[in-house]
Amino acid sequence: MSECSHNVDDCTDWSVDYLKYKVLLGEPVRIKCALFYGYIRANYTHSQSVGLSLMWYKSTGHGDFEEPISFDGIRMNKEEDAIWFRPTELQDVGHYSCVLRNSTYCMKVSMSLTVAENDTDLCYNSKMRYFEKAELSKSKDITCPDIEDYVQPGKEPEIVWYKECKPKQWRQSIVRRRDTLSIREVREDDIGNYTCELQFGSFVVRRTTELSVTGKKNSFAGHMCSMLGHWG
The missing domain is CATH 2.60.40.10 (Immunoglobulins)
Structure with a gap:
């Protein structure tokens, strides 16, 4: 030594x-x-x-x-x-x-x-995903996280978004701007893995976020009330 x-x-x-x-x-x-x-x-x-x-x-x-x-x-x-x-x-x-x-x-x-390494046949490693939650019919922003080191100051990052590792034709209510994918009205089929891809010189940087979607907050309480009323 x-x-x-x-x-x-x-x-x-x-x-x-x-x-x-x-x-x-x-x-x-x-x-x-x-x-x-x-x-x-x-x-x-x-x-x-x-x-x-x-x-x-x-x-x-x-x-x-x-x-x-x-x-x-x-x-x-x-x-x-x-x-x-x-x-x-x-x-x-x-x-x-x-x-x-x-x-x-x-x-x-x-x-x-x-x-x-990526999981087999995927563009991400499931243990390295970020996680976000959204509520049905509400709006949700999914950002491309931790990319500051790969974006030149004063330049807009050129980011390509994928869902389940495949290119996607996004519906009109999903807007891409800078490092964010904005979902104006979350639907059940928005559940899944979103990957943002950024070119850095001759390299590619990817970040994957798993989005889970829950029902409206009062739906479970309303369901329980109706069940209790039924039992009563």
Whole structure:
């Protein structure tokens, strides 16, 4: 073990951050050092200006041996306060620790990355879906979540929507705008999996949301009242 990796043990360790990175195999992902997003007041530029250096380590799980990361500059890059994977591979699964330090100061936090393949014959992994609920005949917005890193500032994202992984002719009451699919009046057949697809350079980013639909809130209560009246 190198002196550098050994010294990681002397850090103030914030353990594993609550934000879990989950990505489909072959898609790009940016893992940001969480220290700059809730643990310390300084940003990356300020930390550099006061002589702090940022180092990255990888382990198979929290508490396991952490190995310094060597960036190839092609598929895996260190860019300011983040690591970019363009694209991800199954071997990338694990915990990524960022360590901010100088001779007298050391802080550390870990971020977990899961990389998984699509389910058989599907465009998503069922364990990586987002979930939304809608009410019959009410309106519902389904957004394309967590795509900020893949949209250029000032540019409208070009998003294609699919239902059950197939292109769809959307009825007039379903409107697509920017990163949102707006259903004006939810119907029972709106239940299902909605996938948004975004081009990012030569890569594709997909997010899938499962929409469940419930009846009107007072329908069950009304049904119970009528049943009780019938029994009485």
